[in-house]
Amino acid sequence: MLTFTIRRLVLAVPTLLFISLVIFGLLMLAPGDPMANVPLTVPPEVKQKMREALGLGDAWHVQYWKWLRQFFWVEPRVLFDAIFGTSLAEGELRALSWQTRSPIMDIVVQRLPQTLWVVGTAYVVAVLIALPIGIYSAYRQYSVFDNVGTFVSMIGFSVPPFFSGVLVIVIFSVNLGWFPSIYDTTHKVVDWDTFVVQLRQMILPVMVLALQITAQIARFMRASMLDNLNQDYVRTARAKGLGEKVVVLSHVLRNSMIPVVTVIALGIPQIFGGAIITEQVFKVNGIGQLLITAIQANDLPMVQTLTFIFAVLIVLFNLIADVLYGILDPRIRYD
Amino acid sequence: MTDDKTPQSQTGPDHMPGPMPGPGEAGAADILAAPLPSAPPRSQWAEVWSQFRHHKGAMAGGFVFLLILALVFLAPLAWSIDATFIDIRARNQGPSLAHPFGTDQLGRDMLARLMAGGQVSLSVGITAMLLALFLGSLVGVLAGYFKAFDNLLMRSTDLFLALPLLPLLLVMVLLFREPLNAAFGPETGIFILIVVAIGVTSWMPTARIVRGDVLALKEREFVLAARSIGTTNAKMITRHILPNVISPIVVSATLGIANAIITESALSFLGLGFPPDFPTWGRLLFDGVDYMQQNPERVVLPGLAISLTVLSVNYLGDGLRDALDPRLRGR
Numbered sequence: 094m095l096t097f098t099i100r101r102l103v104l105a106v107p108t109l110l111f112i113s114l115v116i117f118g119l120l121m122l123a124p125g126d127p128m129a130n131v132p133l134t135v136p137p138e139v140k141q142k143m144r145e146a147l148g149l150g151d152a153w154h155v156q157y158w159k160w161l162r163q164f165f166w167v168e169p170r171v172l173f174d175a176i177f178g179t180s181l182a183e184g185e186l187r188a189l190s191w192q193t194r195s196p197i198m199d200i201v202v203q204r205l206p207q208t209l210w211v212v213g214t215a216y217v218v219a220v221l222i223a224l225p226i227g228i229y230s231a232y233r234q235y236s237v238f239d240n241v242g243t244f245v246s247m248i249g250f251s252v253p254p255f256f257s258g259v260l261v262i263v264i265f266s267v268n269l270g271w272f273p274s275i276y277d278t279t280h281k282v283v284d285w286d287t288f289v290v291q292l293r294q295m296i297l298p299v300m301v302l303a304l305q306i307t308a309q310i311a312r313f314m315r316a317s318m319l320d321n322l323n324q325d326y327v328r329t330a331r332a333k334g335l336g337e338k339v340v341v342l343s344h345v346l347r348n349s350m351i352p353v354v355t356v357i358a359l360g361i362p363q364i365f366g367g368a369i370i371t372e373q374v375f376k377v378n379g380i381g382q383l384l385i386t387a388i389q390a391n392d393l394p395m396v397q398t399l400t401f402i403f404a405v406l407i408v409l410f411n412l413i414a415d416v417l418y419g420i421l422d423p424r425i426r427y428d
Numbered sequence: 429m430t431d432d433k434t435p436q437s438q439t440g441p442d443h444m445p446g447p448m449p450g451p452g453e454a455g456a457a458d459i460l461a462a463p464l465p466s467a468p469p470r471s472q473w474a475e476v477w478s479q480f481r482h483h484k485g486a487m488a489g490g491f492v493f494l495l496i497l498a499l500v501f502l503a504p505l506a507w508s509i510d511a512t513f514i515d516i517r518a519r520n521q522g523p524s525l526a527h528p529f530g531t532d533q534l535g536r537d538m539l540a541r542l543m544a545g546g547q548v549s550l551s552v553g554i555t556a557m558l559l560a561l562f563l564g565s566l567v568g569v570l571a572g573y574f575k576a577f578d579n580l581l582m583r584s585t586d587l588f589l590a591l592p593l594l595p596l597l598l599v600m601v602l603l604f605r606e607p608l609n610a611a612f613g614p615e616t617g618i619f620i621l622i623v624v625a626i627g628v629t630s631w632m633p634t635a636r637i638v639r640g641d642v643l644a645l646k647e648r649e650f651v652l653a654a655r656s657i658g659t660t661n662a663k664m665i666t667r668h669i670l671p672n673v674i675s676p677i678v679v680s681a682t683l684g685i686a687n688a689i690i691t692e693s694a695l696s697f698l699g700l701g702f703p704p705d706f707p708t709w710g711r712l713l714f715d716g717v718d719y720m721q722q723n724p725e726r727v728v729l730p731g732l733a734i735s736l737t738v739l740s741v742n743y744l745g746d747g748l749r750d751a752l753d754p755r756l757r758g759r
Contacts (some may be wrong), residue, residue, distance in 0.1 A: 108590055112590060112591060115591065115596075116596070119596070122603055152732030173734065247743065248735075250742055253690045253694060255694060255697040257719055257729075259716075259720065259727050264601045267720065267721050294753055369595070370694055373697075385598070400599060403592030404591060404592050405591060
């Protein structure tokens with residue numbers, strides 16, 4: 094198991110390097126210029142000096158190396174400093190945003206909790222709903238419940254979040270007035286009443302995100318259960334007189350969960366990507382919204398770092414999914 | 429996308445989950461119920477069609493999709509109002525005889541705009557799907573057929589799967605919009621950009637599925653037979669391999685259209701798609717959001733159009749998958 098994990102870890106390194114190179118290369122081609130909003134009275138020679146001070150005069154591989162170093166060496170040490178009060182990163186240059194002139198990672202750290210709260214809650218809710226639906230619709234294949242479940246998950250697949258989000262706003266905040274349409278991130282939970290307010294403003298975005306995730310996971314769970322329900326070991330379990338509950342919930346379910354667990358892990362980074370739209374609809378100022386505003390403002394270092402963070406999440410969760418699969422299903426390890 | 433990993437529900441006719449009937453009953457009933465071979469064997473496509481016809485969802489999906497195509501591409505011939513015609517005195521109107529879906533804030537007819545938007549959205553969806561299919565099949569066939577390419581191509585497929593697609597798409601639009609607009613004009617430029625961007629970021633599932641099928645096909649006797657009479661590699665691929673992997677390609681075509689339409693609308697919705705005066709469904713939805721309190725139908729109609737198209741295409745794909753997979757036939 095350890096060699097399996099190590100092999101996967103080693104494979105992740107070239108993947109990450111390749112992705113960082115793609116992102117870096119794409120942005121090298123970008124027409125944006127950080128000096129664009131410097132006053133026109135500043136002479137061109139001074140602008141050239143300023144560009145060089147930002148490190149834009151170097152050859153591309155030098156810039157690439159500096160960026161990687163900032164991402165993987167300087168920023169972790171800054172984080173370490175912030176947690177333990179040490180001063181490892183003293184005097185190191187950090188990647189700055191062109192919009193705010195403050196370190197990018199500081200802004201990301203400010204924005205991350207909002208995204209994690211909304212997306213995380215949605216994911217947990219969705220998984221909790223999806224699993225029972227998938228199990229029951231496989232157990233009663235082609236029953237009314239199964240057909241309705243299939244239809245609902247088809248809708249969940251097909252209705253894009255920018256429509257379902259707007260639709261729930263029209264229904265629940267404009268017409269019924271039950272929930273606020275905008276997520277207020279400055280809201281602090283101190284007592285029961287503020288907690289209720291927080292809950293109310295989270296319901297709509299969580300609902301929209303959860304609909305999509307539920308659809309995917311429920312369908313996957315159903316397919317996986319169906320595969321296992323016809324196996325010989327199920328017949329054996331029934332033949333030796335085990336109750337239906339034990340057969341389905343302990344024998345079949347445990348085996349069906351193997352692929353589902355990995356799908357759940359694989360889905361997490363995609364949710365961050367998908368949350369870009371949901372955050373935009375509900376005006377949650379998380380990292381997705383940060384990316385959009387950075388793109389609109391042509392803030393290339395920010396775009397670069399955020400895209401790479403998304404990529405790191407994907408690679409990380411792919412790794413977790415692989416290792417989980419290996420742990421859960423010993424047959425996989427010896428491939 | 430995880431579709432390529434989805435285990436297909438392979439439920440034999442004699443294995444219904446749930447409380448089992450008494451021992452032996454099911455088997456005996458099956459043997460008695462099995463029809464005697466009376467009709468001559470039918471061709472593969474007749475078989476597929478008869479299976480497809482019995483899939484209610486797929487038939488409905490196919491019908492709705494054709495209807496949407498007809499409405500979007502043929503109906504403008506009968507509806508003469510131009511989608512960009514501004515009649516400022518008739519702005520923000522509700523549904524009426526002259527404007528069945530009302531008008532927008534500049535007095536443009538919503539029905540005409542929906543149809544024009546549909547033309548763009550569907551063309552983007554279909555063209556991007558074709559590009560993704562072409563790339564995916566090419567990579568899949570090359571990787572499956574030529575062992576030398578396999579490792580390299582599949583590694584790069586994995587790499588592409590690890591890219592954060594939506595952020596990258598946004599970045600690509602940000603970077604290449606200006607030069608392409610300058611070269612081809614604002615509409616053609618962004619069309620090319622979006623089609624290419626969606627195409628090069630969505631071929632991976634197709635490539636994986638096709639490669640798997642080609643690998644299995646390569647070991648079959650008819651390929652050996654063809655090789656032993658001296659068929660060249662090119663002929664082998666076009667005559668023997670491609671016709672046999674057409675079914676996974678068709679299924680991923682439907683999924684590809686759905687994916688491309690949603691992606692294009694998402695880009696337009698984030699303000700990084702087509703230019704503002706150029707209607708697409710995503711753009712109409714985006715424009716409608718500002719007016720959603722007064723005129724909710726301006727948000728709901730384009731949203732419904734997108735969702736209905738994607739839903740119908742998804743059902744179509746579901747039915748096709750069942751119909752084209754011989755293991756699932758005869759349920």
